Amino acid sequence: MKWEIVIGLETHAQLSTVSKIFSGAATAFGAAPNTQACGVDIALPGVLPVLNTGAVERAIRFGLAVGAKINQRSIFARKNYFYPDLPKGYQISQYELPIVEGGTVTIRLGDTEKTVRLTRAHLEEDAGKSLHEDFSGRTGIDLNRAGTPLLEIVSEPDMRSAEEAVAYARALHTLVRWIDVCDGNMQEGSFRCDANVSVRPAGSTTLGTRREIKNLNSFRFLQQAIEYEVRWQIGEIEDGRKIQQATVLFDPDTGETRMMRTKEDAHDYRYFPDPDLLPLEVTAERLAAVRAAMPALPQARREQFVVQYGLTVYDAGLLTASRELADYFAAVAAGADARVGKLCANWICGALSARLNEENLEIGQSRVSAAQLRKLVDRIADGTISGKMGKDVFDAMWAGEGDADRIIAAKGLKQISDSGELEKIVDQVLADNAQQVADFRAGREKAFNSLVGQVMKASRGKANPQQVNDILRRKLAA
Amino acid sequence: MSNVTLKELSVQLAAGACSSVELSRDFINKINSLNKDLGCFITVDAERTLAQAKAADAQRAAGHAGPLTGVPLAHKDIFCAEGWLTTCGSRMLANFVAPYDAHVVERCNAAGMVTLGKTNMDEFAMGSSNETSYYGPVRNPWNRDLVPGGSSGGSAAAVAARLAPAATGTDTGGSIRQPAALTGICGLKPTYGLVSRYGMIAFASSLDQAGPMARSAEDLGLLLNVMAGHDPRDSTSLERPAEDYNRDLEKPLQGLRIGLPQEFFAAGLAPDVQRAVEAAVAEYKKLGATVVDISLPNMELSVPVYYVLAPAEASSNLSRFDGVRYGHRAAEYTDLMDMYKRSRAEGFGAEVKRRILIGTYVLSQGYYDAYYIHAQKLRRLIAGDFAAAFKQCDVIMGPTSPTTAFKLGEKSADPVQMYLSDIYTIAVNLAGLPGMSIPCGFDGGGLPVGLQIIGNYFDEARMLNVAHRYQMVTEWHQRVPPGIG
Numbered sequence: 001m002k003w004e005i006v007i008g009l010e011t012h013a014q015l016s017t018v019s020k021i022f023s024g025a026a027t028a029f030g031a032a033p034n035t036q037a038c039g040v041d042i043a044l045p046g047v048l049p050v051l052n053t054g055a056v057e058r059a060i061r062f063g064l065a066v067g068a069k070i071n072q073r074s075i076f077a078r079k080n081y082f083y084p085d086l087p088k089g090y091q092i093s094q095y096e097l098p099i100v101e102g103g104t105v106t107i108r109l110g111d112t113e114k115t116v117r118l119t120r121a122h123l124e125e126d127a128g129k130s131l132h133e134d135f136s137g138r139t140g141i142d143l144n145r146a147g148t149p150l151l152e153i154v155s156e157p158d159m160r161s162a163e164e165a166v167a168y169a170r171a172l173h174t175l176v177r178w179i180d181v182c183d184g185n186m187q188e189g190s191f192r193c194d195a196n197v198s199v200r201p202a203g204s205t206t207l208g209t210r211r212e213i214k215n216l217n218s219f220r221f222l223q224q225a226i227e228y229e230v231r232w233q234i235g236e237i238e239d240g241r242k243i244q245q246a247t248v249l250f251d252p253d254t255g256e257t258r259m260m261r262t263k264e265d266a267h268d269y270r271y272f273p274d275p276d277l278l279p280l281e282v283t284a285e286r287l288a289a290v291r292a293a294m295p296a297l298p299q300a301r302r303e304q305f306v307v308q309y310g311l312t313v314y315d316a317g318l319l320t321a322s323r324e325l326a327d328y329f330a331a332v333a334a335g336a337d338a339r340v341g342k343l344c345a346n347w348i349c350g351a352l353s354a355r356l357n358e359e360n361l362e363i364g365q366s367r368v369s370a371a372q373l374r375k376l377v378d379r380i381a382d383g384t385i386s387g388k389m390g391k392d393v394f395d396a397m398w399a400g401e402g403d404a405d406r407i408i409a410a411k412g413l414k415q416i417s418d419s420g421e422l423e424k425i426v427d428q429v430l431a432d433n434a435q436q437v438a439d440f441r442a443g444r445e446k447a448f449n450s451l452v453g454q455v456m457k458a459s460r461g462k463a464n465p466q467q468v469n470d471i472l473r474r475k476l477a478a
Numbered sequence: 479m480s481n482v483t484l485k486e487l488s489v490q491l492a493a494g495a496c497s498s499v500e501l502s503r504d505f506i507n508k509i510n511s512l513n514k515d516l517g518c519f520i521t522v523d524a525e526r527t528l529a530q531a532k533a534a535d536a537q538r539a540a541g542h543a544g545p546l547t548g549v550p551l552a553h554k555d556i557f558c559a560e561g562w563l564t565t566c567g568s569r570m571l572a573n574f575v576a577p578y579d580a581h582v583v584e585r586c587n588a589a590g591m592v593t594l595g596k597t598n599m600d601e602f603a604m605g606s607s608n609e610t611s612y613y614g615p616v617r618n619p620w621n622r623d624l625v626p627g628g629s630s631g632g633s634a635a636a637v638a639a640r641l642a643p644a645a646t647g648t649d650t651g652g653s654i655r656q657p658a659a660l661t662g663i664c665g666l667k668p669t670y671g672l673v674s675r676y677g678m679i680a681f682a683s684s685l686d687q688a689g690p691m692a693r694s695a696e697d698l699g700l701l702l703n704v705m706a707g708h709d710p711r712d713s714t715s716l717e718r719p720a721e722d723y724n725r726d727l728e729k730p731l732q733g734l735r736i737g738l739p740q741e742f743f744a745a746g747l748a749p750d751v752q753r754a755v756e757a758a759v760a761e762y763k764k765l766g767a768t769v770v771d772i773s774l775p776n777m778e779l780s781v782p783v784y785y786v787l788a789p790a791e792a793s794s795n796l797s798r799f800d801g802v803r804y805g806h807r808a809a810e811y812t813d814l815m816d817m818y819k820r821s822r823a824e825g826f827g828a829e830v831k832r833r834i835l836i837g838t839y840v841l842s843q844g845y846y847d848a849y850y851i852h853a854q855k856l857r858r859l860i861a862g863d864f865a866a867a868f869k870q871c872d873v874i875m876g877p878t879s880p881t882t883a884f885k886l887g888e889k890s891a892d893p894v895q896m897y898l899s900d901i902y903t904i905a906v907n908l909a910g911l912p913g914m915s916i917p918c919g920f921d922g923g924g925l926p927v928g929l930q931i932i933g934n935y936f937d938e939a940r941m942l943n944v945a946h947r948y949q950m951v952t953e954w955h956q957r958v959p960p961g962i963g
Contacts, residue, residue: 039578043798045571046558046580046677048712078794080841082818089797139814141802270841272850275683275791277713 002202008157021149022049037143043087058181068103085128098122162226225250309341331370498548502531547590570825580677598632619959627657644692652903655915659878659928670910671716674709682788695945699724732766737871754919754927780905786853793837878928
């Protein structure tokens with residue numbers, strides 16, 4: 001039987017606010033345990049939550065970026081359950097009325113585009129961490145993370161393969177960093193996914209029973225976990241067993257998922273509106289202010305690059321992998337025509353990307369500035385140096401030897417385009433290579449190439465090849 | 479010296495007739511001699527109190543005294559006060575020394591007021607007799623076999639017994655007004671949002687409101703001036719310009735329209751209470767007021783609605799008391815779940831457990847709509863009744879409690895009887911309106927009766943004016959319990 005895979009993702013993006021969503025404590029990662037937890041975070045008796053408007057602004061920004069509806073009024077609710085790293089005994093989240101509803105994210109796989117629909121995105125607070133090691137059988141609680149603002153982004157079950165799920169997660173990851181709402185640091189848990197996975201016979205329109213894989217914090221794990229889960233579910237069904245709705249964990253060491261709890265032992269969270277917080281109102285003015293401050297989005301930048309510089313959709317896609325990269329390209333290509341623009345794109349996607357990858361640097365850490373790179377491109381475009389020499393100049397720039405003109409001058413890389421000088425060299429070469437001249441005149445075209453080679457060699461590579469060609473042809477024809 | 483009002487103390491301190499240290503020592507001595515019998519205070523800390531008094535005297539000497547600098551008061555043990563044991567009447571917090579000040583405490587401290595101690599209360603403010611306290615009952619100064627009411631029973635009894643000139647209280651369903659009535663003092667529950675809840679241990683967040691308890695309307699106003707004010711740390715705290723709640727104290731009552739809800743004078747009301755309230759209304763007529771008969775048709779729903787909503791919020795608010803970070807933790811346990819169960823089973827008393835169970839039940843899947851959502855709708859109807867009534871009248875009057883003080887143990891076995899003790903006060907909390915209680919007479923047994931005055935939103939100044947004019951022509955509020963004073 002052919003099976004169809006159905007995947008929906010719930011993504012937790014940690015919002016990049018300086019302080020927590022309901023308290024003034026810092027959100028910075030990596031502090032000593034419990035040093036970034038104030039009275040509100042540890043839920044002292046009598047403390048109250050106060051909503052961080054920065055978190056609201058980021059949620060709105062996300063909603064606008066995915067073309068969602070921003071609810072004028074949304075409600076914070078309490079999700080009640082007991083756990084030692086949940087200090088209040090409830091998590092403040094949004095339940096019936098989230099701030100963001102609907103929206104879409106476009107993903108690309110090869111040449112095909114696909115639209116993934118979003119159900120909603122809501123604001124909530126993170127819990128603390130339980131540390132089960134290093135306490136000789138006891139559990140330590142670190143509440144630094146408690147109260148960290150999260151945006152939970154829920155997709156519709158629109159993905160049909162692990163690849164699509166990863167493409168969606170990547171697109172979302174690019175987007176949240178692009179609009180500056182989340183730092184996207186997956187190792188630190190700033191961006192993590194839960195995958196709801198089910199399978200059904202191809203052609204079926206009813207959904208199979210899903211299992212939810214919790215807390216996937218890398219794209220590789222997301223892919224592996226879904227692939228394993230799909231194989232497992234199909235195996236179960238083909239062996240005549242039924243899938244039970246459950247929450248599972250992925251073990252990166254074994255590459256397998258294992259059951260955490262079934263639906264039967266699911267909590268009754270007893271959601272109800274938090275009486276400590278007023279309904280969240282988003283006024284038209286506030287919405288307009290956030291909208292006005294929105295950067296151009298990846299899709300728009302991609303289209304602009306294609307139209308303005310004639311880039312391929314693929315290259316435009318590469319150059320919009322992050323807002324910093326797109327800005328870098330835009331700065332390099334500023335004012336350029338399509339020919340130069342394309343050259344700029346080639347240099348960024350080629351030599352520069354290779355260097356950045358090699359040294360594991362972000363574009364913001366590039367040792368060659370946008371202005372420097374443009375100067376190099378201009379020297380290639382105006383024929384001062386060849387593309388091949390450009391590579392040497394680029395390496396020298398990367399090594400900190402200054403800008404392109406200085407390097408070209410210092411290394412004497414300037415092409416010889418002075419025809420008087422070139423003619424002298426050509427004359428000498430023709431005089432020294434009578435045999436090849438004779439061969440050429442006898443109709444052996446190959447001899448011409450050999451003569452060009454001799455001229456280039458005599459000029460130590462600096463002769464402008466086009467000019468050399470022209471002069472040689474003229475002199476041999478004489 | 480202890481048998482004078484806040485206002486008089488303020489005047490005497492300003493005149494240099496006494497120092498805050500002398501005054502505070504005087505009150506502490508009285509507390510030490512009477513508290514064993516009355517049980518008003520859970521914590522007294524003379525050293526801390528006198529240090530604060532000394533600072534207040536120094537402030538006065540430096541010429542920086544405000545109207546209440548050096549005036550002592552007692553805080554209900556529901557308010558966190560830095561360095562003070564803050565138990566909320568529960569074993570759960572028997573070891574909890576608050577590391578910070580509640581907004582109310584902060585404001586009182588900033589005004590130079592001196593904390594005499596933390597007063598006894600029903601556990602987590604759940605009760606109407608002060609009998610649910612882990613620290614033992616409070617006895618009514620008028621008759622020590624009787625309860626003082628609750629949950630602010632310790633504050634009420636302390637003020638009635640002249641162990642403090644004034645005290646803070648909190649009122650979720652009548653917890654300031656009912657004990658004020660039963661002990662013959664004055665108490666005001668302000669409009670919801672007027673006084674910050676920051677640092678006040680939550681019972682039912684949408685209903686809880688702190689307010690002053692004292693011996694005259696004027697004193698209530700003085701203390702409310704200190705307690706009220708916007709606090710950005712409480713999202714439900716209202717942003718309003720500061721006002722002097724005593725500004726209209728002397729205004730004549732000519733033309734005042736008093737609404738008398740028929741539902742307040744129906745079956746269940748003790749005849750002596752009815753008589754005293756009616757006599758008070760007659761006095762108001764003499765002062766120039768007119769009387770309008772009104773109806774609050776949904777009033778009868780207020781007790782059932784309250785006993786869905788308040789426990790629902792409480793069940794969640796009290797989840798933080800889990801023995802993990804502070805408070806009571808069982809000595810022995812086998813695993814995490816066992817630690818939770820034992821710590822909470824040992825830390826909470828029966829009434830608190832009852833309300834956590836009710837609250838958990840009404841929020842559960844399948845019951846939420848039938849109980850919680852339904853109760854919220856009815857809550858709006860109840861508020862609507864008041865809105866309609868205030869089109870016809872300026873203030874509403876009636877009894878604060880259907881009876882005078884009852885015997886210790888009389889109702890503690892029957893929660894529903896106990897809950898009905900707040901039948902006239904609960905609707906006010908559900909609507910978020912201000913309400914107060916002032917003494918208006920005595921029953922045949924010599925026990926004080928409270929008159930409830932309910933105002934429209936933010937009408938505290940008007941209500942204090944209405945109460946004050948009455949107190950200018952009556953002396954019920956000046957009566958002292960036998961053997962006190």
